[in-house]
Amino acid sequence: MNAIEIVNLSKSYGKIGALWNMSLEVPEGTIYGLVGPNGSGKTTLIKALVGAVRPNSGYAKVLGLDPLIDKWKLRKQIGYMPQSPALYDDLSARDNILFFGKAQDVPDLQKKVDEILSFAELTSRANDAVRTFSGGMKKRVSLCCALIHNPKIIFLDEPTAAVDPHLKMQSWILFRKLAQSGVTIFVSTHQMDEVMLCDKVTILRNGEILAVDTPQNILKRGKTRLKISINNEERTALIDSNAKNLADELKKFGLENDISTVELHSDSIEDIILAIVLEKEKEKKS
Numbered sequence: 001m002n003a004i005e006i007v008n009l010s011k012s013y014g015k016i017g018a019l020w021n022m023s024l025e026v027p028e029g030t031i032y033g034l035v036g037p038n039g040s041g042k043t044t045l046i047k048a049l050v051g052a053v054r055p056n057s058g059y060a061k062v063l064g065l066d067p068l069i070d071k072w073k074l075r076k077q078i079g080y081m082p083q084s085p086a087l088y089d090d091l092s093a094r095d096n097i098l099f100f101g102k103a104q105d106v107p108d109l110q111k112k113v114d115e116i117l118s119f120a121e122l123t124s125r126a127n128d129a130v131r132t133f134s135g136g137m138k139k140r141v142s143l144c145c146a147l148i149h150n151p152k153i154i155f156l157d158e159p160t161a162a163v164d165p166h167l168k169m170q171s172w173i174l175f176r177k178l179a180q181s182g183v184t185i186f187v188s189t190h191q192m193d194e195v196m197l198c199d200k201v202t203i204l205r206n207g208e209i210l211a212v213d214t215p216q217n218i219l220k221r222g223k224t225r226l227k228i229s230i231n232n233e234e235r236t237a238l239i240d241s242n243a244k245n246l247a248d249e250l251k252k253f254g255l256e257n258d259i260s261t262v263e264l265h266s267d268s269i270e271d272i273i274l275a276i277v278l279e280k281e282k283e284k285k286s
């Protein structure tokens with residue numbers, strides 16, 4: 001089943017076009033990434049899905065509901081972390097999260113708030129006013145507010161911009177766990193390592209969709225530069241990621257004809273960091 005359906009959605013702010021005839025389907029339980037340059041329409045799209053902006057034409061359905069007409073029904077089922085944290089600066093981190101939790105009638109709220117503060121590594125600063133926090137810490141409080149009521153869909157607008165690498169990775173481990181339990185995560189980012197952690201990615205530019213694909217397929221669109229030295233003479237070739245093309249190219253340099261494919265595989269930096277973090281988690285638990 002689709003958690004989100006967008007059909008021919010357009011939005012402009014006066015003369016400024018932000019989204020143009022956009023259609024998209026997001027299956028339940030996926031981590032769906034949104035990337036694109038500044039001003040490409042990521043925030044506007046998320047706002048349209050949480051009922052914060054009214055499209056000029058087309059429509060969106062979130063959990064089968066209309067984000068504008070069914071705003072209050074939806075509010076209980078979705079979490080939204082805006083690009084700029086919308087927190088009460090004079091309240092403590094704990095009181096901000098309690099405020100969101102109470103508005104959603106979260107059962108066992110005190111315990112949940114303690115748990116989530118601990119996850120965000122904010123326990124020691126829990127009772128300090130948010131105005132005394134750094135940018136990254138405010139982002140973490142904002143993420144806690146979006147998650148406190150166990151929403152079915154979480155909209156995250158650049159959730160880890162300004163968050164340190166350790167907590168960024170912790171957040172992504174949590175997103176993956178949530179997705180495995182059926183929660184849909186709709187997340188915008190400028191960070192390419194995060195793109196690799198999504199199930200599917202939509203690339204936006206000037207309010208239009210350029211591509212919708214898995215990050216692996218997007219990677220395959222890249223080229224590999226092959227450089228071979230023979231008797232001090234350098235020969236180069238540009239090939240795509242198809243293993244057969246690599247074999248064909250190497251045959252020019254004497255690769256045996258029976259060999260039909262050659263593959264190169266290197267762990268990306270994200271693979272390595274994630275494996276290290278997961279290994280650490282395992283060590284902690286055992």
Ligand SMILES: Nc1ncnc2c1ncn2[C@@H]1O[C@H](COP(=O)(O)OP(=O)(O)OP(=O)(O)O)[C@@H](O)[C@H]1O
Nearest residue numbers: 013016017018036037038039040041042043044045
């Ligand atoms: N409230 C507004 N009034 C007028 N124009 C707006 C408003 N909000 C956004 N826009 C315009 O809509 C377009 C899309 O903006 P949007 O904020 O959705 O982009 P974005 O992809 O989120 O960018 P960023 O990566 O910088 O966050 C831009 O041209 C922007 O100037």
Ligand SMILES: [Mg+2]
Nearest residue numbers: 042043044083
């Ligand atoms: Mg934005």
